[in-house]
Amino acid sequence: MASHVAVAVGGESDPAAWFRRNGIQPPPRVEEAVDIGLDVERLRARHERQLKLERGANRWAHFVNIGLGSWLVTQPLLIGVPELMLRVARSPAGCC
Numbered sequence: 001m002a003s004h005v006a007v008a009v010g011g012e013s014d015p016a017a018w019f020r021r022n023g024i025q026p027p028p029r030v031e032e033a034v035d036i037g038l039d040v041e042r043l044r045a046r047h048e049r050q051l052k053l054e055r056g057a058n059r060w061a062h063f064v065n066i067g068l069g070s071w072l073v074t075q076p077l078l079i080g081v082p083e084l085m086l087r088v089a090r091s092p093a094g095c096c
Helices: 004-008 016-020 027-036 038-060 062-079 084-090
Strands: none
Touching: 016 027, 016 038, 027 038
16 A cells, blocks of 8 residues: 555655655654654554554444434433423433
8 A cells, every 4th residue: 555645755765855855844743753763654654553443442432422312312202201391301411
């Protein structure tokens, strides 16, 4: 898979050198990585892997929120609250 940085800088394996050669100010993340002697491309790949892992680990929370929200909206109907206004007033609070 081609890297985003390499594609953006014309397939170069050294993005910092490409920026210098073309007289463009490199982004701060490239400068910082070069200053401390790290491979920019390896850092980007590691960041993307970490982001993917964290996104997958926290995806369940969205479904829990959807489920709890659905329960709060349908709960007054399920327990048979007879008056419409009482149903409307108590729905957001999740009361019976």
